[in-house]
Amino acid sequence: ENEKAIDIANLRAKTGLVTIDPAFMNTASTKSAITYLDGEQGILRYRGIPIEQLAEKSTFVETSYLLIYGHLPDKAELTRFSTLLTRHSLIHEDMKHFFDGFPSTAHPMAVLSSMVCSLSSYYPDALDVDNKDLIDITIARLLAKVRTIAAFAYKKSIGQPFVYPRNSLRYCANFLNMMFSVPAEPYEIDPEIEKVLNILLILHADHEQNCSTSTVRLVGSSKANLFASISAGICALWGPLHGGANQEVIQMLDAIQRDGGDVSKYVAMAKDKTSNFRLMGFGHRVYKNFDPRAKIIKACADQVLAKKGHDPLLDIAKGLEEAALKDSYFVERKLYPNVDFYSGIIYRALGFPTNMFTVLFALGRLPGWIAHWKEMMDDPQTKIGRPRQVYTGPTLQNYVPLDQRS
Numbered sequence: 001e002n003e004k005a006i007d008i009a010n011l012r013a014k015t016g017l018v019t020i021d022p023a024f025m026n027t028a029s030t031k032s033a034i035t036y037l038d039g040e041q042g043i044l045r046y047r048g049i050p051i052e053q054l055a056e057k058s059t060f061v062e063t064s065y066l067l068i069y070g071h072l073p074d075k076a077e078l079t080r081f082s083t084l085l086t087r088h089s090l091i092h093e094d095m096k097h098f099f100d101g102f103p104s105t106a107h108p109m110a111v112l113s114s115m116v117c118s119l120s121s122y123y124p125d126a127l128d129v130d131n132k133d134l135i136d137i138t139i140a141r142l143l144a145k146v147r148t149i150a151a152f153a154y155k156k157s158i159g160q161p162f163v164y165p166r167n168s169l170r171y172c173a174n175f176l177n178m179m180f181s182v183p184a185e186p187y188e189i190d191p192e193i194e195k196v197l198n199i200l201l202i203l204h205a206d207h208e209q210n211c212s213t214s215t216v217r218l219v220g221s222s223k224a225n226l227f228a229s230i231s232a233g234i235c236a237l238w239g240p241l242h243g244g245a246n247q248e249v250i251q252m253l254d255a256i257q258r259d260g261g262d263v264s265k266y267v268a269m270a271k272d273k274t275s276n277f278r279l280m281g282f283g284h285r286v287y288k289n290f291d292p293r294a295k296i297i298k299a300c301a302d303q304v305l306a307k308k309g310h311d312p313l314l315d316i317a318k319g320l321e322e323a324a325l326k327d328s329y330f331v332e333r334k335l336y337p338n339v340d341f342y343s344g345i346i347y348r349a350l351g352f353p354t355n356m357f358t359v360l361f362a363l364g365r366l367p368g369w370i371a372h373w374k375e376m377m378d379d380p381q382t383k384i385g386r387p388r389q390v391y392t393g394p395t396l397q398n399y400v401p402l403d404q405r406s
C-alpha cells in the first residue's frame with residue numbers, strides 16, 4: 001500500500017498535479033500505529049488502550065514506554081526504563097550557566113526549547129540518527145532531562161537555588177520536589193497530588209498528528225536529530241491555538257472574574273466575529289462531540305480543589321461551559337471544552353505559575369513526540385517531508401533597476 005501511495009505521489013510530481021488542502025483538514029501525512037482517535041465518539045487510545053484505563057491504572061513512565069516501544073513493559077523492561085530515566089536526570093553542569101544568560105522574565109517555553117536543542121551539542125553521538133544502538137539512551141536522556149530543565153528554568157525565574165533530581169524519587173515526585181523544595185523546607189510529596197500529575201501527563205502524552213507532533217515529524221524527516229526535532233515541537237506547542245491555550249484559559253478566567261464574573265458577556269464576545277476573541281480552551285479540530293481528556297481532567301479538578309481549597313476560577317469555568325453549551329453558536333459548531341480548559345485550574349492549585357502551564361504540556365507530550373519520531377525513523381519508506389504549494393504570484397516580470405521604480 002505504501003509503495004502504491006508513493007507511486008501515486010511520484011506520478012503527481014511528474015504530471016504537475018497538486019492537491020491543495022489548507023491546514024491539512026483532510027490530508028493524512030502518514031500512517032501511524034501509535035494513537036487511535038475518533039473525534040465523533042470522543043475515543044482516544046494509546047496503542048489500543050483507552051486513556052481512561054491508563055489514567056486510572058498506569059503511570060506516566062509506563063505510558064511513555066507503551067507509546068515509544070509499542071507495548072506495556074514487563075517488570076524487567078519497566079525497571080530498566082525507570083533506572084535509565086533516573087540515571088540520566090542530571091544535566092551537564094556547564095548547562096546551568098545557560099540559565100544565567102536568559103532574563104529572569106524569560107518565558108520558560110523559550111528557555112525549554114533552547115535548552116533542549118542545546119542538548120544535541122552535549123551528546124554529539126545523537127546526531128547519527130541511523131545508529132539504532134544509541135536511540136534508547138537518547139530517548140532516556142531527553143525524557144529525564146527535560147523534567148530537570150523545566151524545574152531549573154522555574155527556579156531561576158524566581159531567584160531560588162536549583163534543586164537537583166533525587167534518585168530515590170519516582171518521576172513525577174522528583175519533578176514536584178525539584179519545583180517546590182527550598183533548602184529551608186523540603187517539599188512533602190503527597191501521593192494524591194503525585195497521582196494527579198501522573199494523570200495529567202498521561203492525558204497529554206499523545207494526540208496523533210497535531211501541530212507540534214507534525215512539526216516533530218517534518219523536522220525529523222530531514223534526519224535532524226531527536227533533540228533538534230523535539231525542540232521544534234516545543235516551539236509549535238507554544239502557540240495559543242495549541243498548547244499555549246492552557247495559559248490563555250487561566251488569563252481569560254481571571255479577566256472574567258476581575259470584570260465581575262458575567263460569563264454571558266464573554267460568550268457573546270466569542271460569537272462576535274469582529275471582536276477577535278475566542279473562548280480559550282474551547283473547540284478542537286478533531287473532537288466534535290466531547291474531548292475525553294477534558295472529562296477526566298474536570299473530575300480531577302474537583303478532586304484537587306476539594307483538597308487544596310476552593311478556587312473561584314473553577315466556578316467561572318463551569319459557568320462558562322454551561323452557558324456556552326446552551327448557546328446555538330457553540331452547539332452548531334460543535335465547540336466543547338478541550339484538554340486545556342480545566343488543566344490550568346489544577347496546575348494553579350498545585351502551585352505552578354501560569355507561565356509554566358505550557359511547559360507541563362510539553363513534558364506530557366514528550367513521549368508522544370518521541371514515539372512519532374522513532375516510528376518514522378524505523379520506517380524504511382520514510383522520505384523527507386516536503387509539501388507542495390499552489391503558486392498565486394505573477395507568472396513572470398522583469399527586474400526593474402532601483403532608479404527606474406516609481
Ligand code: ACO
Pocket residue numbers: 210240241242243245270271277278279280281282283284285286333335338339340
Ligand atoms: N471560540 C469561539 N469560536 C470558535 C472557537 C472558540 N474557541 N473555536 C472555533 N470557533 C469557531 C470559528 O470562529 C469558526 O466559526 P465559523 O464557522 O463561523 O467561521 C468555527 O468555530 C470553526 O473554527 P475553526 O477555527 O475553523 O476550527 P479549527 O479546527 O481550525 O480550529 C481550534 C480548532 C484552533 C482548536 C479552535 O477551536 C480554537 O481556536 N480554539 C481556542 C484555542 C484552544 O483552545 N486551543 C487548544 C486546542 S487543543 C490543543 O491544541 C491541545
